[in-house]
Amino acid sequence: xxxxxxxxxxxxxxxxxxxxxxxxxxxxxDIVVFExxxxxxxxxxxxxxxxxxxxxxxxxxxxxxxxKFRERDGxxxxxMHEVEEIDAAGRKVRVRDLNSGKNAWEPYGQLxxxxxxxxxxxxxxxADAVDICGVNTLESGLAIRRRxxxxxxxxxxxxxxxxxxxxxxxALIRKGVEISLINRSAQVMATLDEDMGAxxxxxxxxxxxxxxxxxxxxxxxxxxxxxxxxVTDKRTLPADLVILGLGVRPNTELAxxxxxxxxxxxxxxxxxxxxxxxxxxxxxxxxxxxxHLVSRKPFYIALGTVANRHGRVAGIxxxxxxxxxxxxxxxxxxxxxxxxxxxxxxxxxxxxxxxIEWVSAVIKSRTKAGYYPDAGDITVKLLAERGSGRLLGGQxxxxxxxxKRIDTLATALHAxxxxxxxxxxxxxxxxxxxxxxxxxxxxxxxxxxKL
Amino acid sequence: xxxxxxxxxxxxxxxxxxxxxxxxxxxxxDIVVFExxxxxxxxxxxxxxxxxxxxxxxxxxxxxxxxKFRERDGxxxxxMHEVEEIDAAGRKVRVRDLNSGKNAWEPYGQLxxxxxxxxxxxxxxxADAVDICGVNTLESGLAIRRRxxxxxxxxxxxxxxxxxxxxxxxALIRKGVEISLINRSAQVMATLDEDMGAxxxxxxxxxxxxxxxxxxxxxxxxxxxxxxxxVTDKRTLPADLVILGLGVRPNTELAxxxxxxxxxxxxxxxxxxxxxxxxxxxxxxxxxxxxHLVSRKPFYIALGTVANRHGRVAGIxxxxxxxxxxxxxxxxxxxxxxxxxxxxxxxxxxxxxxxIEWVSAVIKSRTKAGYYPDAGDITVKLLAERGSGRLLGGQxxxxxxxxKRIDTLATALHAxxxxxxxxxxxxxxxxxxxxxxxxxxxxxxxxxxKL
Numbered sequence: 095x096x097x098x099x100x101x102x103x104x105x106x107x108x109x110x111x112x113x114x115x116x117x118x119x120x121x122x123x124d125i126v127v128f129e130x131x132x133x134x135x136x137x138x139x140x141x142x143x144x145x146x147x148x149x150x151x152x153x154x155x156x157x158x159x160x161x162k163f164r165e166r167d168g169x170x171x172x173x174m175h176e177v178e179e180i181d182a183a184g185r186k187v188r189v190r191d192l193n194s195g196k197n198a199w200e201p202y203g204q205l206x207x208x209x210x211x212x213x214x215x216x217x218x219x220x221a222d223a224v225d226i227c228g229v230n231t232l233e234s235g236l237a238i239r240r241r242x243x244x245x246x247x248x249x250x251x252x253x254x255x256x257x258x259x260x261x262x263x264x265a266l267i268r269k270g271v272e273i274s275l276i277n278r279s280a281q282v283m284a285t286l287d288e289d290m291g292a293x294x295x296x297x298x299x300x301x302x303x304x305x306x307x308x309x310x311x312x313x314x315x316x317x318x319x320x321x322x323x324x325v326t327d328k329r330t331l332p333a334d335l336v337i338l339g340l341g342v343r344p345n346t347e348l349a350x351x352x353x354x355x356x357x358x359x360x361x362x363x364x365x366x367x368x369x370x371x372x373x374x375x376x377x378x379x380x381x382x383x384x385x386h387l388v389s390r391k392p393f394y395i396a397l398g399t400v401a402n403r404h405g406r407v408a409g410i411x412x413x414x415x416x417x418x419x420x421x422x423x424x425x426x427x428x429x430x431x432x433x434x435x436x437x438x439x440x441x442x443x444x445x446x447x448x449x450i451e452w453v454s455a456v457i458k459s460r461t462k463a464g465y466y467p468d469a470g471d472i473t474v475k476l477l478a479e480r481g482s483g484r485l486l487g488g489q490x491x492x493x494x495x496x497x498k499r500i501d502t503l504a505t506a507l508h509a510x511x512x513x514x515x516x517x518x519x520x521x522x523x524x525x526x527x528x529x530x531x532x533x534x535x536x537x538x539x540x541x542x543x544k545l
Numbered sequence: 546x547x548x549x550x551x552x553x554x555x556x557x558x559x560x561x562x563x564x565x566x567x568x569x570x571x572x573x574x575d576i577v578v579f580e581x582x583x584x585x586x587x588x589x590x591x592x593x594x595x596x597x598x599x600x601x602x603x604x605x606x607x608x609x610x611x612x613k614f615r616e617r618d619g620x621x622x623x624x625m626h627e628v629e630e631i632d633a634a635g636r637k638v639r640v641r642d643l644n645s646g647k648n649a650w651e652p653y654g655q656l657x658x659x660x661x662x663x664x665x666x667x668x669x670x671x672a673d674a675v676d677i678c679g680v681n682t683l684e685s686g687l688a689i690r691r692r693x694x695x696x697x698x699x700x701x702x703x704x705x706x707x708x709x710x711x712x713x714x715x716a717l718i719r720k721g722v723e724i725s726l727i728n729r730s731a732q733v734m735a736t737l738d739e740d741m742g743a744x745x746x747x748x749x750x751x752x753x754x755x756x757x758x759x760x761x762x763x764x765x766x767x768x769x770x771x772x773x774x775x776v777t778d779k780r781t782l783p784a785d786l787v788i789l790g791l792g793v794r795p796n797t798e799l800a801x802x803x804x805x806x807x808x809x810x811x812x813x814x815x816x817x818x819x820x821x822x823x824x825x826x827x828x829x830x831x832x833x834x835x836x837h838l839v840s841r842k843p844f845y846i847a848l849g850t851v852a853n854r855h856g857r858v859a860g861i862x863x864x865x866x867x868x869x870x871x872x873x874x875x876x877x878x879x880x881x882x883x884x885x886x887x888x889x890x891x892x893x894x895x896x897x898x899x900x901i902e903w904v905s906a907v908i909k910s911r912t913k914a915g916y917y918p919d920a921g922d923i924t925v926k927l928l929a930e931r932g933s934g935r936l937l938g939g940q941x942x943x944x945x946x947x948x949k950r951i952d953t954l955a956t957a958l959h960a961x962x963x964x965x966x967x968x969x970x971x972x973x974x975x976x977x978x979x980x981x982x983x984x985x986x987x988x989x990x991x992x993x994x995k996l
Contacts, residue, residue: 107981140916140976154916387971398981399974406968420969427973436973465591465605498946498979501953501972508970509960517857518871519959520838521952522878522887523850525591528949530558530849 100412101187101202102127103177103348105134107398108379108405109208110158113169115409123413125169126200128189130176133232134160139398141235142258145242146265152236180205180352182372204374204412207349207362208405211342211380211396213258220314223321228338229258241335242269249274251324251333253311255282259339260294260430263303266337267431274304274331276311276324283435285426287442289456290475290489297433306331342396344381357383359394366418368408376412378404385421388440388486388507389448395422424487425504427497436500439487439507442477451480455540459533461495463525472496476503476513476537483512483545488534495527502534513538513545548575551863552638552653554628554799556580557589558849559830559856560659561609564620566860574864576620577651579640581627584683585611590849592686593709596693597716603687631656631803633823655825655863658800658813659856662793662831662847664709671765674772679789680709692786693720700725702775702784704762706733710790711745711881714754717788718882725755725782727762727775734886736877738893740907741926741940748884757782793847795832808834810845817869819859827863829855836872839890839937839958840899846873875938876955878948887951890928890938890958902931906991910984912946914976923947927954927964927988934963934996939985946978953985964989964996 100116102109105127113125127134135157143149160171172189178197179188186201213228215221229235241247250266252259255277266273275282275298281291282298282305298305306326315323315330323332344361346354355371357363362370362377366385369376379401386393400422410417425438445452454477462469470493477486488503490496506516516538523530531539551567553560556578564576578585586608594600611622623640629648630639637652664679666672680686692698701717703710706728717724726733726749732742733749733756749756757777766774766781774783795812797805806822808814813821813828817836821828830852837844851873861868876889896903905928913920921944928937939954941947957967967989974981982990 137914137916137976137981139974139981140914143917143976148918149916397974399972402981403969417965421971423971425971425973427975427978429975429977434978438971438973463588463591465588465600466594467599495946495949497975498949498973499952501950501970501983502956504971504973505953505956505960508966509956509962511960514868515959518854519952520872520874520876520889520955521850522876522889522949522955523590523848524878524880524948525588525594526880527878527885530588530590530853532952 097122097124098203099124099126099201100204100206101200102206102208103187104208104210104379105129105171105173106136106138106208106210106379107401108408109206110135110163111402111405112206112208112378112409112412114167115406116413117167117169119410119413119415121168127169127171128175128177129171129173130192131231131233132173134158134163134171134173136232137398138230141229141232142261142265144235145229145239145262146268148268152232155232177348180348182352182375185374204376206408206412207370207375207377207381208379209345209348209381211344213338213342214340215338216311216340218311218313220316223316223319224314224336224338228342229262230342247271247334249333250335250337251276251331252337252339253324254339254341256284256339256341257426257428259337260428262337262339263298264430267301271335274306276306276309276326278308278310280308285437285441286435286489287475290473290491293473293491294430294433294435297430301431342380344394344396346381349377349381357392357394359383361394363392366420367411368404368419369411376408378408384419387421387423389444393422393424395424397426423504423507425500427500429497432493434490434492434494434497436490436497437488438500438504439485440477441487441489445477445486450486452477452486453480453541453544455537455544457533457537457540459536460529461493462527463529466525470494472533474533474537476534476541478513478541478545481545483514483542485511485513485516488537499532499534513542517542548573549654550575550577550652551655551657552651553578553657553659554638555659555661555830556585556622556624557587557659557661557830558852559859560657561586561614562853562856563657563659563829563860563863565618566857567864568618568620570861570864570866572619578620578622579626579628580622580624581643582682582684583624585614585622585624587683588849589681592680592683593712593716595686596680596690596713597719599719603683606683628799631799633803633826636825655827657859657863658821658826658828658832659830660796660799660832662795664789664793665791666789667762667791669762669764671767674767674770675765675787679793680713681793698722698785700784701786701788702727702782703788703790704775705790705792707735707790707792708877708879710788711879713788713790714749715881718752722786725757727757727760727777729759729761731759736888736892737886737940738926741924741942744924744942745881745884745886748881752882793831795845795847797832800828800832808843808845810834812845814843817871818862819855819870820862827859829859835870838872838874840895844873844875846875848877874955874958876951878951880948883944885941885943885945885948887941887948888939889951889955890936892938892940893928896928896937901937903928903937904931904992904995906988906995908984908988908991910987911980912944913978914980917976921945921947923984925984925988927985927992929964929992929996932996934965934993936962936964936967939988950983950985964993968993
């Protein structure tokens with residue numbers, strides 16, 4: 095009897111977690127991973143810190159090499175191999191060896207699509223001169239760092255005030271680059287409500303970043319094919335380096351061409367076990383859709399944690415086990431220099447769209463007991479359903495020790511708690527860690543007063 | 546019509562939160578607080594940090610003065626007034642003015658007992674020479690700091706390796722005192738399992754503390770009425786200063802004399818609204834019992850957070866509202882120098898006693914992404930019910946950023962989650978804050994493998 099074969103397209107977080115998980119459960123499984131780039135299994139989230147110099151070698155970002163996967167795990171990882179076509183009826187994929195240029199059909203018993211996401215690159219005048227778009231591959235990170243290390247980069251423009259925009263702003267600050275940040279909406283961090291985003295905008299200004307809010311990128315300025323600046327609907331800014339942080343979109347052209355059903359945002363629709371609409375084809379990671387546990391609707395989010403959890407569930411199922419992925423809360427954390435930022439659940443604009451009525455409170459507290467040295471400021475916003483008091487979402491902006499408090503809110507959201515249940519949580523308290531009422535509970539108490 | 550009168554016995558966390566809460570809800574209520582000490586509403590948990598010099602003035606520990614309560618809140622706070630008798634049938638208390646020595650009967654409509662707890666002081670030979678027992682009042686803290694500031698304290702003995710013992714060891718290390726620590730059981734921190742306690746014992750040794758484990762204090766050595774050392778069942782140790790951290794017991798002599806029913810540990814038994822077995826008499830804080838939400842049994846714990854939450858619930862009810870206190874998880878956090886320690890739920894010895902069978906895992910991970918600068922070690926132990934996988938408890942020991950992760954576990958315990966639900970939590974991830982799988986989730990994954 096021929097060994098069953100699992101083919102994985104894409105060798106990053108979701109693909110490699112799934113492959114490892116499946117292999118551990120069914121060692122007899124023949125697993126081949128096709129990855130079009132030169133690396134597998136690296137931390138894309140670490141790239142901004144590599145660029146900023148906090149991580150000294152790109153080797154540190156690589157969790158495991160293709161050789162390790164082959165030798166230690168018995169997983170056949172083929173880098174520089176791009177899958178160009180899926181034949182779902184024939185259960186095979188057409189693969190191009192990017193080194194030799196050769197094409198071959200490879201059969202599969204089960205197929206996992208883990209093709210990830212790609213940064214949004216606007217098709218604007220002069221875009222040809224922009225050779226680096228986004229910071230989501232190790233190669234793009236290496237290229238930006240090389241350019242910075244070569245010197246001569248004085249003025250940088252960051253387009254987009256989201257997670258990548260902020261993390262790259264920090265990296266450029268560390269490298270002594272003068273930064274302008276262009277942002278389409280009235281405040282940076284559109285995944286926060288405007289009042290919380292305003293706190294982040296202010297800190298960016300305090301850090302010396304020149305903010306251009308409610309401005310849109312319209313073109314790139316070039317000279318002899320080289321980038322010299324950017325143009326918005328309001329002004330022209332000279333730039334030696336442009337970083338685009340305009341979000342990502344799922345890499346699903348391959349899946350779409352094979353007739354695999356996609357969701358609204360173009361991500362692959364999957365069931366709770368991570369199987370697509372076509373039997374024997376699974377999807378995981380930044381190319382796949384999730385389910386939002388508060389809105390109870392399909393939701394697209396491209397994040398390392400989600401990709402790893404998708405991969406784990408797909409891998410257990412592909413390895414003959416049974417696991418389901420219940421969904422996400424939209425939890426995300428980041429920082430810009432000393433300022434920590436976190437969010438979970440739904441924000442005001444999402445609630446308004448869903449027709450959910452809410453009550454909210456914004457409170458200011460401290461990360462430690464007020465009298466304890468180095469206690470820092472923390473602002474917490476909490477949103478709860480009008481009437482029921484059911485938690486709907488939370489946002490945190492503050493000093494060191496602020497961001498991971500979002501985990502308490504995310505866990506309470508998973509539990510479906512209301513604000514009174516939140517107030518009664520038995521959380522850890524000692525002066526070096528928290529005021530006697532944790533800031534997230536103070537926020538719950540304020541919301542409770544308004545219900 | 547005469548105004549209704551609320552009498553509160555004890556002006557610390559529970560008493561003052563309840564008084565403030567009740568007054569806000571019913572401004573017409575006549576509230577009198579009798580406090581036998583000179584201070585009200587201070588942070589007892591901050592005392593070790595004041596002694597160690599991290600908090601420079603005792604004024605910083607005082608949340609609010611009696612005058613502020615009188616003027617701003619309209620609460621009649623009488624310090625240096627000790628309640629000596631409760632006449633439950635006559636709805637009155639006998640109060641002694643400690644300054645004048647005068648006695649008077651004061652009537653009440655509702656009575657709140659918030660008499661707190663007192664450190665356990667063993668009645669051993671030489672005990673008369675020990676003028677400071679425990680560190681739970683501001684006066685005792687001031688006395689120790691004065692003694693340290695006067696100089697000449699070279700050798701200190703800390704008896705008891707629990708929260709107070711560890712926090713006082715840190716304070717004495719800061720003051721350059723050579724420390725011996727006597728501990729009855731085989732490891733310090735008896736609220737952790739032995740394997741986790743062993744990590745703390747090792748760090749104490751690394752900090753230069755001489756540990757005497759499985760030793761018991763049997764006497765104090767004195768010379769001309771002055772303390773010169775301590776005696777255990779194994780040796781004699783010279784000492785200029787002895788700190789007793791032998792736990793606390795509830796101050797309930799007054800309540801017991803009035804016929805108010807007590808629980809096993811001598812704490813006042815209350816219902817979910819914090820009312821005692823006698824109508825019109827309520828209790829809150831370190832003198833009152835709680836309910837343990839995992840064991841589903843009455844539980845005694847003396848902690849600032851619990852006292853504040855007791856006080857809030859009692860105050861809402863006394864103010865004409867309705868609130869219940871569902872119970873506690875036994876969550877507690879502390880630190881000794883750089884090492885953070887946290888626990889929640891039930892530990893192995895409690896589970897064994899209850900006849901609950903469990904599966905556990907201990908994992909080592911990092912507080913941040915492995916490649917991120919200053920990522921520190923963290924060890925997480927998780928206990929879950931055999932078969933069902935229901936979470937039962939968790940313990941954390943590690944570097945900065947470790948302890949407050951207990952909140953995620955405590956919240957998951959409140960929700961009654963099993964390990965699979967724990968694995969699917971959407972927690973915050975970015976390299977400066979966590980590995981891609983948070984350490985508490987890595988622990989859940991390990992437990993899941995053993996179920």
